[in-house]
Amino acid sequence: MVLKNLQITLRTVYTKSVTRLYPEEIMDLPDAFRGQQHLDMDKCVGCGICSQMCPNDVIEIVKSGKWYPQFDNGHCMFCGLCVDFCPNGALSMTKHFELACWTKEETVYSPDQLAAPNKAELEGRTGGYTK
Amino acid sequence: MAEIIDNFIPVAIFIVFGLVIPLAIMFIVKQISPRSKNPIKFTTYESGSVPTGSANMMFNVEYYAYAILFVLFDVELLFLYPWVTVYVNDSVTTPGFTTGFSILAMVLFMIVVLLGLVYEWKKGVLEWVR
Amino acid sequence: MEEGGLGMGEIEAELPPNVTVTSASAIQEFIKNSPLQKIVNWGRKNSLWFMTHPMGCCGIEQICVGVAHYDTDRFGIIPRCSPRQADVMMISGYVSKKYLPALKRVWDQMLEPRWILMMGECAISGGPWWESYSTVTHLDEIFPVDIYIPGCPPRPEALLQGFIELQKKIVAEQDRTVIPNPADGGV
C-alpha cells in the first residue's frame, strides 16, 4: 500500500529542510575546488606553458606591461591543467565561481582582473568541507 | 414556484460572472501584454520538432464500450435520484411494506444494471486495448 | 547568422526579415512610462519560470538547482515543461547543427517577455568542441542572450547567481524586452 510513502513524506515535514540559502549564505567549498583562476603577477614570467597546455585555447598571452595570460572564462572548463603545469606556480585556483555577467565581453578576464582579489577572497571564504 | 426560480437567479448571475470575468481578463491581458509577430510563434509546439500530420487523430473504437457503460450507469443514477426521495418519504411516513418494496425494486434495478457491467467485464471490454 | 552553416538555411527561410520584436499599444506605452512598470518588473522578476530543457552536464546542474539543496522555488522560479508557459530558456549545454533548428523553434515558440540564459562554456563559445564539425559557435549572435554564466558546468549557485543577475537586469530595464535592441533583429 501507499501508507509508507505518506508516512515518510510527512516525516520529512518535521525535519529541517536541506536548502542552502544561496545569496545569503555561501556554502564552504573544499580546498580542491576549481573556480576562477588567480594570477600572481610577480611570479608569472609569461612563458606561455599554460596556453600550450590548455585543451581549449582559453589562454591568450597578452601584453599588459609584461606578457601575461588572459583567460576567456566563457571558454574555460576549469580543468586545472594550466595550474598544474605552471612552472612558477603563478596560477592558482580560487573559490570564486560566481561569474555570471551581462555581456559576452565580460567573460574575458584580463590579467589585471585575474590578479585582483576576487569576491571569494574578499569574503574570505575558507576551505574545508561542504555540509 | 417563484421561489425555485429565485434560487436559480444567483446561478444565472454566476454564469454571467463565469463568462464575463475570463473574457474581461483576456481583454485586459490583450491590452497590456506585449505582442510580437513571429510566424513560428504560432506554429504548434511539438517538442521542437516540425509537427507532421494532423493532430486530430482517432481514438480506438473499442473505447466506445466505456461510453455505453457510462450512459448505462448515468441513467441508473437518473432513476436513483428520484428513488432516494421516494424512499425517504416512504420510510419516514409509512415504514414497513412500502419501504421494503421500494428497496426491493431498486435492488432489482441495480442488479440488472450490474449484470450489464459484469457482462462487459467478462467480455473483456473493460480491458484497455493494446 | 553567417556561421550557422547547414542548419541555418531552413530557419532563415522561415523567418521573414525585419520582424518586429514587440508592438506596443498606447496602453503599454503609458504603463512603460509610469510607475506601473516598476510593479510589472517586480512581478516579472519574481516569477521567472524556466523551461526544463537539460542538454548536457549543465543540464544536470539545472536539474539540481530546482530541487532540495538549491530550491529555485524560493525565488519564485519554477520549471515548466511547455515553452508556452516559460519565461526563461537556459541553453544548458552543447548545441549542434542538428539541434539548432529545434532549439530555435522552441525559442520562437516562447512568448514575450522572455529571457535567455547561456549556461556553461559549450553554449557560450562551443566549449571544448569549438572547432568540431558539428558545433554551432557564436550562439549569442543567433539568440539574444541576457546572461552568460561561465563554468563547465557552473555550480548551481552560479546558476542562481545568473538568475539574480537576470533579476537585476529586469529591474534595471536593461533587458531586451524593455528596450528593444536592433541587433536582436528577428528574434
Next chain:
Amino acid sequence: MLPVSYYLIVAAIVFCIGVYGVMTLRSGIMIMMCIELMLNAANINLIAFASHFSQVNGHVFVLFSIALAAAEAAIGFAILMSIFRSKNNVNIDNINILRW
C-alpha cells in the same frame, strides 16, 4: 409564469431546425444531434404543459424520455461506429443498402 404558448413556439422552432437538419445533413453524427434537438423540443413541450396544468406527469415523462434518449444515443452512435469501421465514414448516403 409566461404563457405556455411562448414555450411551445420556441420548441416548435427548435423542432423544425432539427427536422431540417435530419433532412438535409449527410453526416450520421449530425443527424443524431438533430434528433437530440427534436427530442429536446418535445421535452420542453412536455414540461411546459406539465407546469401549465400543475401536474407532475410531464416531469416523469421527461425523465423517461431522457433515459430513452440516452439509450437511443448509445445505440445510434454504436451503429454509426460500426458503419464507420466498415465504410470508413459516417455519411449516410453510403448506407442506402440494408446489408454491407
Next chain:
Amino acid sequence: MAIIEIYDLIMHYLVIIFATNDFAPWIRGVLGGLVIGAVFGGALVMVYLERKFLGDMQSRIGPNRVGGRFGVLQLIADAIKLFTKEDIIPAKADKWLFIGAPIVALTSGFLMVAVIPFDLLVIKGNEYAVAVSRMDISILYLEAVSGLAIFATFMAGWGSSSKYAVLAAFRNVAKMIGYEIPLGITVISVAVMAHSLDIVEIVEAQSSIWFIIAQPLGFVVFFIALLADVGRIPFDQTEAEEELVAGWATEYSGMRWGLAFFAEYLHAVVGSFIVTLIFLGGWNGLPIVGNLYIPGIFWVIAKTIMVMMLFIWIRAALPRYRIDQVIDIGWKVLIPLALLNLVWSTIIGLLWA
C-alpha cells in the same frame, strides 16, 4: 469572545440581506460575487499551500523571497507576470474552442460555488443557510455541474490541435466518464442516509455522527473518485508532464493558461468543500472544544483546508497511475465498491430511521 460576537452580528445582518426576501434575489446573486471572491481566494490559498507544503515535504523551503519570510506575495508576483505575458492562439488551433475552454472550466467552477453552504444560522426560529443559493437538490446540482468540466478539457485539448493536447483530452474524457459514476453513487448513498438531496440537510443529518464514520467506504470511494475528477496525482493523466508535455494546457500561455490552471484549483477547492460538507460534518464542530462556541463557517473552512492539505500530501507522496490503470480502478474497483456502499448505507439508513 468579542470577535465571535462581532462575527455573529455581521452574520446576522448578512443573513437578513441574503436569506430573507426583504431584498430582491438579484441583489443576492450579485453580492454572491463576494462568495466567488472568497472561493477564488481559497484557490489561491491552495496554490500557495501547495507550494509551501510540497516544499516542506520535499525538504525544500518554497517561496520565501517576496512578501516576507513565507513568500506570501509569490502568487501576486506570478499573477502580475501572467497578466503582462503575451498569450497567443496558435495558428492551427480552433479559435473558439481554444478561448472557450478556460471560460467553461471557470464557469463550471463558479456554478459549483453557488450552492455551497458555509453555515446554518438560526434567527428568530428560522433557519438560514449561508449560501448564495439554496436548492433542495443541491447535491444533485453539484454533481451535474461538475460534469461540465469534462467539456473544458476536451475543448482545450481538441482546440489546441497539438498531439499532446489531443491525447490528454482523450485520456481525460475516458477518465472522467469512469469516475462520474462512483461519485454519483456515493452521493446517492449519502443522500439515502441523510434522507435528502439538499446539502444543508445532509450536513444537519451529520450532527450526531459524521458520515465518514457511518460509511467509511463511501468516503474512501468518494475521495479517490474526487481526486481523479479534479485531476490530481495519482490520477493526473491529463497533465502527465513526462509524456504529454503539459497535457491539454500545452498550447496555453499567459493569463489564459493562468485561468485554466486556476480553474483546476477552483475545482479542487470546491471538491474539498464538498468532502467537508457531505462526509466531514460540515459546520458540525468536534466536541473537543467543549462549550466554546465556534461559528460553523470556521469549522467548514478549517476542515476544507485539512482536505486540501490531504490532497497536497497525496500529491507529494504518490506516483502517478498509468491511464489504463486509472480507468481500471474506476470501473473495476470503485464502481463495485460504490454499489456495495450504497447497499450498506441503505441498510444503515433504514436502521437509523
Next chain:
Amino acid sequence: MTHEATQITSPTKPSEILLHLGPQHPLQPGPFLLDLKIEGETIREAELKIGYIHKGMEKVFEDRTYLQILPLTDRICYLASNSNNDVYCRGVEELLGIEPTERAKYLRVLTNELCRLQSHLLGIGEYATDVGFLTMFIYMVREREGVVSLLEAITGSRLNHNYARFGGVANDLPPGYKEMALKTLGELKKQVKSHDEMLSSDSIYLRRTKGVGVLTAKEAGELGVAGPPLRAAGVEYDLRRMEPYLVYDDLDFKVITQTDGDVFSRVKVRLLEILESIYIIEQCLDQMPSGPYKQDVTPYITRPKPGEVYARIEDPRGEMGMYIISDGSDKPYRFRIRGPAFATAQALPPLLVGGYVADVAAIAASMDSCTSEVDR
C-alpha cells in the same frame, strides 16, 4: 519484441499518428528525438533519432595531446566522468607501459564508486519523476548532493572531475576525509534503504513497474546491452568481477542481479548497487594504503609507442570501452569510444513497441542512457 524497430514508416491506418517526443521534451535528460507511431495509446512503431548533441568528440580527441584529452573525457558522460577518466588513463597507461601507484588505484576505485553512486541516484531520481513521483526524485537528488560533495572534496569539481592522471591521480585525499565520508555514506545507506522500502511497498509504483518493458536475458544479449539493464535480466556480467581492474580483486562485493528484467528490476538493481558501492567505498577507505598518489613526474607531452589498446571498465551504465590507436606521436591516431549508453539507447525502441505511450518515460528512464555519451 521486434528486432526490426530501427525505422518508422508513415502511418497507414487512419487511427495512427506520428508523435514526436523531442528534441526538447521533459522526459529527456538530454536531447534526442523519439518518434512514435501510435494508435490510440498504443505504440506501434518507435524510432530513436540521436545526434542532437553530437560533438564530434572522436575527431576532437585526435587533435589533442594525450594529457589534453584527459579533461575532455569527463564530458563524454558527465555522470560517469571518473569512470571515463579512469578507462582513458588505463588505456594510456597500457600504451605507456606504466602502472598507477597502489594508493592511486584505491583512490580511483573510491572515486569510481562514488561516481556510480551519484549516477545511480540521479538515474533513479529521473526514473521516479518519470512515473510522476516528484518527491522521490527530490529525495534522490538530495541524497546525491551529499555524494557530490564527497566527490567535490576530493576532486574539486561537482561533475567533471578530471581526477585520474597517467599513473596516478590529481589530488590526495583531504585530511579528515574518511570520517566525513563514512558519516555521509552511513546516512546515505539509511536513506537509500528507506527509499527502497518506500518504492517496493508502494502499490501504485509496483503496478507501474512490474512487468513493464521486460528485457529478458536472451533479448538483452541480442540487443548488446550491458550494465544494470542486463544484470536486471539475470546475467551476471560485471567487468569489475569478470575482468578485475585496479584493486577490485582485493575487494569484497557481489554482483547484483535480478531475474525479471522489467523496469522494476532495473531500478532495483541500481538501488542495490548503491548499497554495494557504499560497501566497496568503506572497504577502500579502510584498506587505503599510504604512499604516493601519483607518479613523481607527470610529463606534459606524452608519446606512447605505436600500438593499440582496448581498455574497458564497468561504468555506472555498463561496459565503457576506449579503443586508442597510437602512432607514436603525442596525439592519438584514432580514438574510439564505446559507450554503454549507446547500446542501451539502441535497445530502447524495441522495448517500447507494443507498450503504452504512458510507459515511454518510465522505460526510457529505466534504461538510463546518457544522451551525451550516446551522441559523443
Next chain:
Amino acid sequence: MGDEKIDKTIMIELSNTFKDAVSDVDVPSPNRAVARIDPGKVKEIMQFLLDNGFDHLSCVSGVDYPPDKMEVVYHVTSYSAPLVITLKASLPRDDPNIDSLCGIYWNANWYERETYELYGIKFNDCPYMKVLLLIEEMEGEWPLRKDYAGYPDLT
C-alpha cells in the same frame, strides 16, 4: 550462452577454421586477442564466433589510413568471459564496403550506421543505412576521415 570454453583457444580454432581468411593472430594478454580478417568472410567468421559463445559485439569502429587503406575494427566479446577479440578488416579507401553484421548481431546496426556516416564505409545489406548522428546534409562528408576539410571549424 554455450558451454564452450571461451578463452584464447578460440583464436587457434578460428585460424584453423578460416585458414585463408584470418591472419596476424596475436594474443597480447589473456584478455585480449587481435587478428586480421578478410573482409569478404566477415559474416562467416562472426557467425562462427557467435556460435562459440562470443555473443556480444562490443563495438564496430572505422579507422582511416590515408592514402589507400581503411579498416573496420570489430571488438567481439562474451557475456561470460573477459576475452575481447579485436578483428580488423582492411578495405580499399576509394570504395570501402563490407558485409553488414545486422543479421548476426542485432546491435551492429547503429555501430555500422555510425561508421558509415563518419567514414563512408558502406555496409552491404544494413537495413537502414542512413545518417545517425549528423544532419542529413552532411552525408557524404565523412568527417572522421583524416583528410576531412571541415576540421577544425574556425568560423
Next chain:
Amino acid sequence: MIDLQIIPFAIISIIMIGSSIMVVKSKEVVHSAFHCVIAMMSAAGFYVLLSAQFVAVVQILVYVGAIGVMILFAVMLTTRNQEVE
C-alpha cells in the same frame, strides 16, 4: 414576476434557437457538438423557468453529461486523419 420572466426567457430562447441553427450550419462536427450541448443546456434553462428544477438538473446530468460526452466520443472516434485520405 410574469413580465420579468420574459427577459430570461428571451435570452434563453435566443441562445437555444441560435445554437440549434449552428448545430445544423456548422462546418465542423466538433462545433456542432458543442452547439448541441449549449442547446441542451438552454433547454435546462427552460425547465428552470418552468419550475421543474429536478428535471433541469437531470437534463444537465444526463443529457449534457452523458449524451454530450457520447457525441464527443463519436466525434473522437470518427474523425479522419486528413493526411491519410
